Amino acid sequence: MSDHAPVSADVVIVGGAAIGSSIAYHLAQDPAFKGRIVVVEKDPTYAKAASALSAASIRQQFSTAVNIRISLYGIGFLRQLGEHLAVDGEVPVIDLHEGGYLYLASGAGPDDAGAVILRDNHAIQTREGADIALFDRAGLAGQFPWLNVEDLACGSWGRTGEGWFDGWALMQAFRRKARALGVTYVTDEVVDVVRQGRVISGVTLKSGDRMACGTLVNAAGANGRKVAALAGVDIPVVPKKRFVYTFHCKQALAGVPLLIDPSGAWCRPEGRPDAAGQMFIGSIAPGEGEADPEMDDHDFSVDPHLFEDKLWPLLAHRIPAFEEIRPGRAWAGPYDMNLFDHNAILGPVEGIDNLVLANGFSGHGLQQSPAVGRALAEWVLYGQYRTLDVSDLGFDRIAKQRRVLEKCII
Numbered sequence: 001m002s003d004h005a006p007v008s009a010d011v012v013i014v015g016g017a018a019i020g021s022s023i024a025y026h027l028a029q030d031p032a033f034k035g036r037i038v039v040v041e042k043d044p045t046y047a048k049a050a051s052a053l054s055a056a057s058i059r060q061q062f063s064t065a066v067n068i069r070i071s072l073y074g075i076g077f078l079r080q081l082g083e084h085l086a087v088d089g090e091v092p093v094i095d096l097h098e099g100g101y102l103y104l105a106s107g108a109g110p111d112d113a114g115a116v117i118l119r120d121n122h123a124i125q126t127r128e129g130a131d132i133a134l135f136d137r138a139g140l141a142g143q144f145p146w147l148n149v150e151d152l153a154c155g156s157w158g159r160t161g162e163g164w165f166d167g168w169a170l171m172q173a174f175r176r177k178a179r180a181l182g183v184t185y186v187t188d189e190v191v192d193v194v195r196q197g198r199v200i201s202g203v204t205l206k207s208g209d210r211m212a213c214g215t216l217v218n219a220a221g222a223n224g225r226k227v228a229a230l231a232g233v234d235i236p237v238v239p240k241k242r243f244v245y246t247f248h249c250k251q252a253l254a255g256v257p258l259l260i261d262p263s264g265a266w267c268r269p270e271g272r273p274d275a276a277g278q279m280f281i282g283s284i285a286p287g288e289g290e291a292d293p294e295m296d297d298h299d300f301s302v303d304p305h306l307f308e309d310k311l312w313p314l315l316a317h318r319i320p321a322f323e324e325i326r327p328g329r330a331w332a333g334p335y336d337m338n339l340f341d342h343n344a345i346l347g348p349v350e351g352i353d354n355l356v357l358a359n360g361f362s363g364h365g366l367q368q369s370p371a372v373g374r375a376l377a378e379w380v381l382y383g384q385y386r387t388l389d390v391s392d393l394g395f396d397r398i399a400k401q402r403r404v405l406e407k408c409i410i
Protein backbone atom coordinates (compact mmCIF):
# COMPACT_ATOMS: atom_id res chain seq x y z
CA MET A 1 0.00 0.00 0.00
CA SER A 2 1.42 3.33 -1.02
CA ASP A 3 0.77 6.36 1.15
CA HIS A 4 1.97 8.84 -1.42
CA ALA A 5 0.06 9.49 -4.57
CA PRO A 6 1.96 9.44 -7.83
CA VAL A 7 1.90 12.75 -9.69
CA SER A 8 -0.39 11.36 -12.35
CA ALA A 9 -2.54 8.39 -13.27
CA ASP A 10 -4.53 7.40 -16.33
CA VAL A 11 -7.46 6.44 -14.15
CA VAL A 12 -8.13 7.70 -10.63
CA ILE A 13 -10.87 5.89 -8.72
CA VAL A 14 -12.29 7.60 -5.63
CA GLY A 15 -13.26 4.89 -3.14
CA GLY A 16 -11.64 1.47 -2.90
CA ALA A 17 -14.43 -0.71 -1.51
CA ALA A 18 -16.37 -3.29 -3.57
CA ILE A 19 -17.35 -1.05 -6.48
CA GLY A 20 -14.10 0.91 -6.82
CA SER A 21 -11.99 -2.22 -6.46
CA SER A 22 -14.12 -4.16 -8.95
CA ILE A 23 -13.71 -1.40 -11.54
CA ALA A 24 -9.97 -1.31 -10.83
CA TYR A 25 -9.69 -5.09 -11.21
CA HIS A 26 -11.74 -5.26 -14.40
CA LEU A 27 -9.66 -2.51 -15.99
CA ALA A 28 -6.33 -3.92 -14.90
CA GLN A 29 -7.07 -7.43 -16.13
CA ASP A 30 -7.88 -6.24 -19.66
CA PRO A 31 -4.77 -6.73 -21.82
CA ALA A 32 -5.83 -3.69 -23.86
CA PHE A 33 -5.34 -1.43 -20.85
CA LYS A 34 -1.76 -0.23 -20.58
CA GLY A 35 -2.02 2.68 -18.18
CA ARG A 36 -1.71 3.37 -14.48
CA ILE A 37 -4.69 3.00 -12.14
CA VAL A 38 -4.73 4.67 -8.73
CA VAL A 39 -7.45 3.98 -6.20
CA VAL A 40 -7.74 6.66 -3.50
CA GLU A 41 -9.32 5.23 -0.34
CA LYS A 42 -9.60 7.39 2.75
CA ASP A 43 -10.15 4.55 5.20
CA PRO A 44 -8.43 1.23 4.45
CA THR A 45 -10.14 -0.33 7.50
CA TYR A 46 -13.46 0.15 5.64
CA ALA A 47 -15.11 0.58 9.05
CA LYS A 48 -17.87 2.81 7.64
CA ALA A 49 -18.08 1.42 4.10
CA ALA A 50 -21.38 -0.14 3.06
CA SER A 51 -19.42 -2.99 1.50
CA ALA A 52 -18.26 -4.01 4.98
CA LEU A 53 -21.63 -3.50 6.69
CA SER A 54 -23.83 -5.11 4.05
CA ALA A 55 -26.23 -8.04 4.31
CA ALA A 56 -24.32 -9.31 1.25
CA SER A 57 -27.14 -11.07 -0.52
CA ILE A 58 -27.81 -11.54 -4.21
CA ARG A 59 -31.15 -11.92 -5.97
CA GLN A 60 -32.42 -12.28 -9.50
CA GLN A 61 -35.88 -11.11 -8.45
CA PHE A 62 -35.81 -7.63 -9.93
CA SER A 63 -38.46 -6.37 -12.30
CA THR A 64 -36.24 -4.57 -14.80
CA ALA A 65 -34.22 -6.44 -17.40
CA VAL A 66 -31.04 -4.46 -16.73
CA ASN A 67 -30.94 -5.34 -13.03
CA ILE A 68 -31.72 -9.00 -13.71
CA ARG A 69 -28.91 -9.15 -16.29
CA ILE A 70 -26.52 -7.50 -13.83
CA SER A 71 -27.37 -10.10 -11.17
CA LEU A 72 -27.19 -13.04 -13.57
CA TYR A 73 -23.65 -12.01 -14.42
CA GLY A 74 -23.00 -11.46 -10.71
CA ILE A 75 -23.98 -14.98 -9.65
CA GLY A 76 -21.90 -16.53 -12.42
CA PHE A 77 -18.93 -14.46 -11.30
CA LEU A 78 -19.36 -15.46 -7.65
CA ARG A 79 -19.66 -19.14 -8.57
CA GLN A 80 -16.43 -18.98 -10.58
CA LEU A 81 -14.63 -16.59 -8.26
CA GLY A 82 -11.34 -18.45 -8.45
CA GLU A 83 -11.16 -18.01 -12.23
CA HIS A 84 -11.36 -14.26 -11.78
CA LEU A 85 -9.83 -13.36 -8.45
CA ALA A 86 -7.33 -16.06 -7.41
CA VAL A 87 -3.91 -14.63 -6.58
CA ASP A 88 -0.90 -16.96 -6.85
CA GLY A 89 -3.29 -19.89 -7.02
CA GLU A 90 -5.06 -18.89 -3.81
CA VAL A 91 -8.83 -18.84 -4.36
CA PRO A 92 -10.76 -16.36 -2.19
CA VAL A 93 -13.39 -17.94 0.06
CA ILE A 94 -16.67 -16.05 0.05
CA ASP A 95 -18.91 -18.84 1.35
CA LEU A 96 -21.61 -18.42 -1.31
CA HIS A 97 -24.84 -20.05 -0.19
CA GLU A 98 -27.58 -20.23 -2.82
CA GLY A 99 -30.53 -20.37 -0.45
CA GLY A 100 -32.80 -18.25 -2.65
CA TYR A 101 -35.00 -15.22 -1.96
CA LEU A 102 -38.64 -15.79 -1.09
CA TYR A 103 -40.86 -12.84 -1.95
CA LEU A 104 -44.31 -13.14 -0.39
CA ALA A 105 -47.56 -11.47 -1.46
CA SER A 106 -50.46 -11.10 0.93
CA GLY A 107 -54.12 -11.48 0.02
CA ALA A 108 -56.82 -14.02 -0.51
CA GLY A 109 -56.03 -15.11 -4.01
CA PRO A 110 -54.33 -14.66 -7.35
CA ASP A 111 -56.08 -11.37 -8.21
CA ASP A 112 -54.71 -9.41 -5.25
CA ALA A 113 -52.34 -6.59 -6.19
CA GLY A 114 -49.20 -8.16 -4.69
CA ALA A 115 -49.88 -11.47 -6.41
CA VAL A 116 -50.29 -9.75 -9.78
CA ILE A 117 -46.93 -7.96 -9.29
CA LEU A 118 -45.15 -11.20 -8.39
CA ARG A 119 -46.62 -12.92 -11.47
CA ASP A 120 -45.63 -10.03 -13.77
CA ASN A 121 -42.13 -9.97 -12.28
CA HIS A 122 -41.88 -13.72 -12.66
CA ALA A 123 -42.63 -13.47 -16.37
CA ILE A 124 -39.79 -10.94 -16.87
CA GLN A 125 -37.38 -12.86 -14.65
CA THR A 126 -38.02 -16.13 -16.46
CA ARG A 127 -37.71 -14.47 -19.86
CA GLU A 128 -34.30 -13.16 -18.82
CA GLY A 129 -33.19 -16.63 -17.75
CA ALA A 130 -33.57 -16.46 -13.96
CA ASP A 131 -34.58 -19.66 -12.18
CA ILE A 132 -37.59 -18.50 -10.17
CA ALA A 133 -40.53 -20.65 -9.02
CA LEU A 134 -44.02 -19.33 -8.23
CA PHE A 135 -46.07 -20.93 -5.46
CA ASP A 136 -49.71 -20.51 -4.51
CA ARG A 137 -50.64 -20.70 -0.83
CA ALA A 138 -50.80 -24.48 -0.74
CA GLY A 139 -47.52 -24.71 -2.61
CA LEU A 140 -45.86 -22.38 -0.09
CA ALA A 141 -47.13 -24.49 2.82
CA GLY A 142 -45.74 -27.63 1.22
CA GLN A 143 -42.32 -26.20 0.36
CA PHE A 144 -41.81 -24.16 3.54
CA PRO A 145 -43.56 -26.00 6.40
CA TRP A 146 -42.36 -23.50 9.05
CA LEU A 147 -44.12 -20.61 7.24
CA ASN A 148 -47.45 -19.10 8.35
CA VAL A 149 -49.35 -18.88 5.06
CA GLU A 150 -52.82 -17.98 6.39
CA ASP A 151 -52.78 -14.41 5.00
CA LEU A 152 -50.68 -15.08 1.90
CA ALA A 153 -51.80 -15.27 -1.71
CA CYS A 154 -48.56 -16.54 -3.21
CA GLY A 155 -44.77 -16.32 -3.22
CA SER A 156 -41.83 -16.47 -5.60
CA TRP A 157 -38.60 -18.25 -4.76
CA GLY A 158 -35.24 -18.36 -6.48
CA ARG A 159 -34.44 -22.04 -6.87
CA THR A 160 -30.87 -21.22 -7.88
CA GLY A 161 -28.88 -18.07 -8.50
CA GLU A 162 -29.91 -16.25 -5.33
CA GLY A 163 -28.53 -16.29 -1.81
CA TRP A 164 -25.83 -14.73 0.30
CA PHE A 165 -22.09 -14.62 0.73
CA ASP A 166 -19.28 -12.96 2.69
CA GLY A 167 -19.34 -9.40 1.37
CA TRP A 168 -16.21 -8.36 3.19
CA ALA A 169 -14.33 -11.26 1.62
CA LEU A 170 -15.58 -10.30 -1.87
CA MET A 171 -14.44 -6.71 -1.42
CA GLN A 172 -11.03 -7.84 -0.18
CA ALA A 173 -10.72 -10.31 -3.05
CA PHE A 174 -11.32 -7.57 -5.63
CA ARG A 175 -8.81 -5.35 -3.87
CA ARG A 176 -6.16 -8.02 -3.53
CA LYS A 177 -6.45 -9.05 -7.15
CA ALA A 178 -6.41 -5.45 -8.36
CA ARG A 179 -3.20 -4.83 -6.43
CA ALA A 180 -1.68 -8.05 -7.77
CA LEU A 181 -2.39 -6.73 -11.27
CA GLY A 182 -0.51 -3.51 -10.54
CA VAL A 183 -3.22 -1.15 -9.26
CA THR A 184 -1.91 1.36 -6.70
CA TYR A 185 -4.00 2.00 -3.57
CA VAL A 186 -3.32 5.34 -1.88
CA THR A 187 -4.57 6.02 1.63
CA ASP A 188 -5.87 9.58 1.34
CA GLU A 189 -9.05 11.51 0.72
CA VAL A 190 -10.06 13.31 -2.47
CA VAL A 191 -10.99 16.81 -1.28
CA ASP A 192 -11.05 18.69 -4.57
CA VAL A 193 -11.42 18.06 -8.27
CA VAL A 194 -9.79 20.32 -10.83
CA ARG A 195 -12.08 20.84 -13.81
CA GLN A 196 -11.76 23.16 -16.76
CA GLY A 197 -14.97 23.08 -18.76
CA ARG A 198 -15.42 19.62 -20.24
CA VAL A 199 -12.23 18.20 -18.80
CA ILE A 200 -11.16 17.07 -15.34
CA SER A 201 -7.41 17.46 -15.12
CA GLY A 202 -6.76 16.13 -11.63
CA VAL A 203 -7.61 15.81 -7.97
CA THR A 204 -6.34 17.31 -4.74
CA LEU A 205 -5.92 15.07 -1.74
CA LYS A 206 -6.29 15.84 1.94
CA SER A 207 -2.55 15.34 2.40
CA GLY A 208 -2.00 18.22 0.00
CA ASP A 209 -0.81 15.94 -2.80
CA ARG A 210 -2.14 16.63 -6.28
CA MET A 211 -2.60 14.02 -8.92
CA ALA A 212 -3.29 14.56 -12.60
CA CYS A 213 -5.76 12.10 -14.09
CA GLY A 214 -6.96 10.89 -17.45
CA THR A 215 -10.32 9.60 -16.20
CA LEU A 216 -11.91 10.14 -12.80
CA VAL A 217 -14.27 7.49 -11.42
CA ASN A 218 -16.59 8.29 -8.53
CA ALA A 219 -17.03 5.13 -6.45
CA ALA A 220 -17.35 6.94 -3.13
CA GLY A 221 -20.44 5.11 -1.87
CA ALA A 222 -22.55 7.14 0.55
CA ASN A 223 -20.12 10.03 0.02
CA GLY A 224 -20.74 9.96 -3.75
CA ARG A 225 -22.78 13.16 -3.88
CA LYS A 226 -20.03 15.15 -2.18
CA VAL A 227 -17.40 13.80 -4.57
CA ALA A 228 -19.62 14.52 -7.59
CA ALA A 229 -20.17 18.05 -6.28
CA LEU A 230 -16.40 18.61 -6.28
CA ALA A 231 -16.61 18.14 -10.04
CA GLY A 232 -19.62 20.45 -10.29
CA VAL A 233 -22.18 17.68 -10.75
CA ASP A 234 -25.26 17.16 -8.59
CA ILE A 235 -26.41 13.57 -8.19
CA PRO A 236 -29.53 12.81 -6.11
CA VAL A 237 -27.76 10.37 -3.80
CA VAL A 238 -28.02 10.63 -0.03
CA PRO A 239 -26.86 8.38 2.81
CA LYS A 240 -29.74 6.59 4.53
CA LYS A 241 -29.21 4.69 7.75
CA ARG A 242 -30.15 1.05 7.68
CA PHE A 243 -29.88 -1.53 10.45
CA VAL A 244 -29.10 -5.22 10.54
CA TYR A 245 -30.17 -7.23 13.60
CA THR A 246 -28.96 -10.69 14.49
CA PHE A 247 -30.95 -13.27 16.43
CA HIS A 248 -30.68 -16.92 17.32
CA CYS A 249 -33.45 -19.49 16.91
CA LYS A 250 -33.26 -22.77 18.81
CA GLN A 251 -35.67 -24.64 16.57
CA ALA A 252 -34.20 -26.28 13.51
CA LEU A 253 -35.92 -24.82 10.43
CA ALA A 254 -34.87 -26.46 7.20
CA GLY A 255 -34.30 -24.43 4.04
CA VAL A 256 -35.11 -20.89 5.18
CA PRO A 257 -34.30 -18.58 2.25
CA LEU A 258 -33.91 -14.81 2.40
CA LEU A 259 -37.56 -14.17 3.18
CA ILE A 260 -39.22 -10.89 2.29
CA ASP A 261 -42.50 -10.46 4.07
CA PRO A 262 -45.28 -8.34 2.50
CA SER A 263 -44.72 -5.92 5.42
CA GLY A 264 -41.18 -5.27 4.18
CA ALA A 265 -39.55 -7.17 7.05
CA TRP A 266 -36.84 -9.55 5.88
CA CYS A 267 -34.59 -12.19 7.39
CA ARG A 268 -32.18 -14.90 6.36
CA PRO A 269 -29.95 -17.50 8.01
CA GLU A 270 -26.41 -16.39 8.81
CA GLY A 271 -23.73 -19.06 8.94
CA ARG A 272 -24.37 -22.77 9.25
CA PRO A 273 -26.78 -24.30 11.77
CA ASP A 274 -25.21 -25.93 14.79
CA ALA A 275 -26.41 -28.17 17.61
CA ALA A 276 -27.82 -25.13 19.45
CA GLY A 277 -29.88 -23.87 16.49
CA GLN A 278 -29.38 -21.24 13.79
CA MET A 279 -28.31 -17.61 13.67
CA PHE A 280 -30.36 -15.22 11.51
CA ILE A 281 -30.07 -11.64 10.38
CA GLY A 282 -32.97 -9.39 9.47
CA SER A 283 -34.32 -5.88 9.25
CA ILE A 284 -37.00 -3.58 7.92
CA ALA A 285 -36.74 -0.20 6.18
CA PRO A 286 -38.89 2.77 7.20
CA GLY A 287 -42.36 2.53 5.70
CA GLU A 288 -44.38 5.18 3.84
CA GLY A 289 -44.72 8.28 5.99
CA GLU A 290 -42.17 7.11 8.58
CA ALA A 291 -39.10 9.20 9.36
CA ASP A 292 -36.06 8.34 7.23
CA PRO A 293 -33.47 11.06 7.87
CA GLU A 294 -30.07 11.23 6.24
CA MET A 295 -27.33 9.38 8.07
CA ASP A 296 -24.74 11.36 9.95
CA ASP A 297 -21.32 9.96 9.06
CA HIS A 298 -20.37 9.93 12.75
CA ASP A 299 -23.50 8.28 14.08
CA PHE A 300 -23.57 4.51 13.62
CA SER A 301 -25.80 3.93 16.65
CA VAL A 302 -28.57 1.34 16.30
CA ASP A 303 -32.27 2.05 16.86
CA PRO A 304 -32.94 0.09 20.07
CA HIS A 305 -36.71 -0.11 19.51
CA LEU A 306 -37.03 -1.16 15.89
CA PHE A 307 -36.26 -4.81 16.57
CA GLU A 308 -38.46 -5.28 19.65
CA ASP A 309 -41.40 -3.15 18.59
CA LYS A 310 -41.64 -3.80 14.87
CA LEU A 311 -39.32 -6.35 13.31
CA TRP A 312 -39.63 -9.20 15.78
CA PRO A 313 -43.46 -9.22 15.86
CA LEU A 314 -43.63 -9.15 12.05
CA LEU A 315 -41.14 -11.98 11.65
CA ALA A 316 -42.75 -14.03 14.42
CA HIS A 317 -46.10 -13.69 12.68
CA ARG A 318 -44.57 -15.08 9.50
CA ILE A 319 -42.38 -17.76 11.12
CA PRO A 320 -44.06 -18.78 14.40
CA ALA A 321 -40.86 -20.49 15.61
CA PHE A 322 -39.44 -16.98 15.94
CA GLU A 323 -41.70 -16.35 18.95
CA GLU A 324 -38.81 -17.77 20.92
CA ILE A 325 -35.61 -16.26 19.69
CA ARG A 326 -32.64 -14.70 21.43
CA PRO A 327 -31.79 -11.24 20.06
CA GLY A 328 -28.10 -10.68 19.40
CA ARG A 329 -25.90 -7.82 18.28
CA ALA A 330 -26.93 -5.30 15.63
CA TRP A 331 -25.21 -2.77 13.43
CA ALA A 332 -25.98 0.25 11.24
CA GLY A 333 -24.69 1.08 7.78
CA PRO A 334 -25.26 3.62 5.02
CA TYR A 335 -27.40 2.98 1.92
CA ASP A 336 -26.24 5.26 -0.91
CA MET A 337 -29.84 5.98 -1.79
CA ASN A 338 -30.68 7.39 -5.20
CA LEU A 339 -33.76 9.47 -4.44
CA PHE A 340 -34.74 9.63 -8.11
CA ASP A 341 -35.57 5.95 -8.62
CA HIS A 342 -33.62 3.82 -6.09
CA ASN A 343 -31.28 2.41 -8.72
CA ALA A 344 -27.60 2.85 -9.56
CA ILE A 345 -26.33 5.80 -11.57
CA LEU A 346 -23.64 4.52 -13.90
CA GLY A 347 -21.32 5.87 -16.56
CA PRO A 348 -20.55 9.21 -18.16
CA VAL A 349 -21.87 12.68 -17.40
CA GLU A 350 -23.08 14.87 -20.24
CA GLY A 351 -20.80 17.86 -20.68
CA ILE A 352 -17.75 16.28 -19.00
CA ASP A 353 -15.44 14.13 -21.12
CA ASN A 354 -13.70 12.11 -18.44
CA LEU A 355 -15.92 11.62 -15.39
CA VAL A 356 -17.52 8.23 -14.71
CA LEU A 357 -20.17 7.67 -12.03
CA ALA A 358 -20.70 4.47 -10.04
CA ASN A 359 -23.14 5.72 -7.42
CA GLY A 360 -26.58 5.41 -5.90
CA PHE A 361 -26.80 1.63 -5.53
CA SER A 362 -29.63 2.02 -3.03
CA GLY A 363 -29.02 -1.22 -1.16
CA HIS A 364 -28.08 -3.61 -3.96
CA GLY A 365 -24.56 -2.59 -4.90
CA LEU A 366 -22.59 -5.52 -3.56
CA GLN A 367 -24.30 -8.05 -5.83
CA GLN A 368 -23.92 -5.59 -8.69
CA SER A 369 -20.19 -5.07 -8.16
CA PRO A 370 -19.01 -7.73 -10.65
CA ALA A 371 -21.16 -6.56 -13.58
CA VAL A 372 -20.79 -2.87 -12.80
CA GLY A 373 -17.02 -3.22 -12.55
CA ARG A 374 -16.89 -4.94 -15.91
CA ALA A 375 -19.25 -2.48 -17.59
CA LEU A 376 -17.52 0.65 -16.34
CA ALA A 377 -14.07 -0.72 -17.15
CA GLU A 378 -15.34 -1.19 -20.71
CA TRP A 379 -16.66 2.33 -20.75
CA VAL A 380 -13.33 3.77 -19.56
CA LEU A 381 -11.32 1.71 -22.02
CA TYR A 382 -13.52 1.62 -25.11
CA GLY A 383 -16.03 4.43 -24.62
CA GLN A 384 -18.86 1.93 -24.92
CA TYR A 385 -20.41 -1.05 -23.13
CA ARG A 386 -19.32 -4.21 -24.93
CA THR A 387 -20.80 -7.10 -22.96
CA LEU A 388 -23.68 -5.82 -20.86
CA ASP A 389 -25.30 -2.52 -21.83
CA VAL A 390 -26.08 -0.66 -18.61
CA SER A 391 -26.98 2.62 -20.30
CA ASP A 392 -30.56 2.33 -18.93
CA LEU A 393 -28.89 3.25 -15.62
CA GLY A 394 -27.11 6.30 -17.07
CA PHE A 395 -27.10 9.72 -15.39
CA ASP A 396 -28.92 11.21 -18.39
CA ARG A 397 -32.12 9.44 -17.33
CA ILE A 398 -32.53 12.00 -14.54
CA ALA A 399 -32.58 14.99 -16.90
CA LYS A 400 -34.95 13.03 -19.16
CA GLN A 401 -37.13 12.09 -16.17
CA ARG A 402 -36.95 8.42 -17.21
CA ARG A 403 -37.18 6.43 -14.01
CA VAL A 404 -36.01 2.82 -13.77
CA LEU A 405 -38.51 1.66 -11.17
CA GLU A 406 -38.29 -1.66 -9.41
CA LYS A 407 -41.50 -3.24 -8.18
CA CYS A 408 -39.65 -5.27 -5.54
CA ILE A 409 -37.42 -3.07 -3.42
CA ILE A 410 -35.79 -3.98 -0.15
Ligand SMILES: Cc1cc2nc3c(=O)[nH]c(=O)nc-3n(C[C@H](O)[C@H](O)[C@H](O)COP(=O)(O)OP(=O)(O)OC[C@H]3O[C@@H](n4cnc5c(N)ncnc54)[C@H](O)[C@@H]3O)c2cc1C
Pocket residue numbers: 014015016017018019020040041042043046048049050051052053054055056057058188189190191219220221222223224227242243244332333334335336358361362363364365366367368
Ligand atom coordinates in the same frame (compact mmCIF):
# COMPACT_ATOMS: atom_id res chain seq x y z
C1 LIG B 1 -27.15 -2.53 6.01
C2 LIG B 1 -26.87 -2.74 4.56
C3 LIG B 1 -27.31 -3.90 3.94
C4 LIG B 1 -27.05 -4.12 2.58
N1 LIG B 1 -27.43 -5.30 2.01
C5 LIG B 1 -27.09 -5.55 0.72
C6 LIG B 1 -27.37 -6.80 0.13
O1 LIG B 1 -27.92 -7.69 0.76
N2 LIG B 1 -26.99 -7.00 -1.16
C7 LIG B 1 -26.36 -6.03 -1.90
O2 LIG B 1 -26.06 -6.26 -3.08
N3 LIG B 1 -26.08 -4.84 -1.36
C8 LIG B 1 -26.42 -4.57 -0.08
N4 LIG B 1 -26.14 -3.36 0.47
C9 LIG B 1 -25.59 -2.31 -0.38
C10 LIG B 1 -24.14 -2.53 -0.68
O3 LIG B 1 -23.44 -2.87 0.49
C11 LIG B 1 -23.57 -1.25 -1.30
O4 LIG B 1 -24.40 -0.84 -2.38
C12 LIG B 1 -22.18 -1.46 -1.83
O5 LIG B 1 -21.36 -2.05 -0.85
C13 LIG B 1 -21.61 -0.14 -2.28
O6 LIG B 1 -20.22 -0.29 -2.52
P1 LIG B 1 -19.35 0.98 -2.82
O7 LIG B 1 -17.96 0.50 -3.05
O8 LIG B 1 -20.01 1.79 -3.88
O9 LIG B 1 -19.47 1.88 -1.52
P2 LIG B 1 -18.82 1.72 -0.01
O10 LIG B 1 -18.69 0.29 0.30
O11 LIG B 1 -19.61 2.58 0.86
O12 LIG B 1 -17.39 2.30 -0.26
C14 LIG B 1 -17.14 3.64 -0.58
C15 LIG B 1 -15.70 3.91 -0.21
O13 LIG B 1 -15.34 5.20 -0.66
C16 LIG B 1 -14.48 5.78 0.30
N5 LIG B 1 -14.53 7.23 0.10
C17 LIG B 1 -15.62 8.02 0.18
N6 LIG B 1 -15.30 9.31 -0.10
C18 LIG B 1 -13.97 9.32 -0.38
C19 LIG B 1 -13.07 10.35 -0.74
N7 LIG B 1 -13.47 11.61 -0.89
N8 LIG B 1 -11.77 10.02 -0.93
C20 LIG B 1 -11.35 8.74 -0.79
N9 LIG B 1 -12.17 7.72 -0.44
C21 LIG B 1 -13.48 8.01 -0.25
C22 LIG B 1 -15.04 5.30 1.63
O14 LIG B 1 -14.07 5.37 2.65
C23 LIG B 1 -15.46 3.88 1.29
O15 LIG B 1 -14.48 2.94 1.61
C24 LIG B 1 -26.36 -3.12 1.83
C25 LIG B 1 -25.92 -1.96 2.45
C26 LIG B 1 -26.17 -1.76 3.80
C27 LIG B 1 -25.66 -0.52 4.45
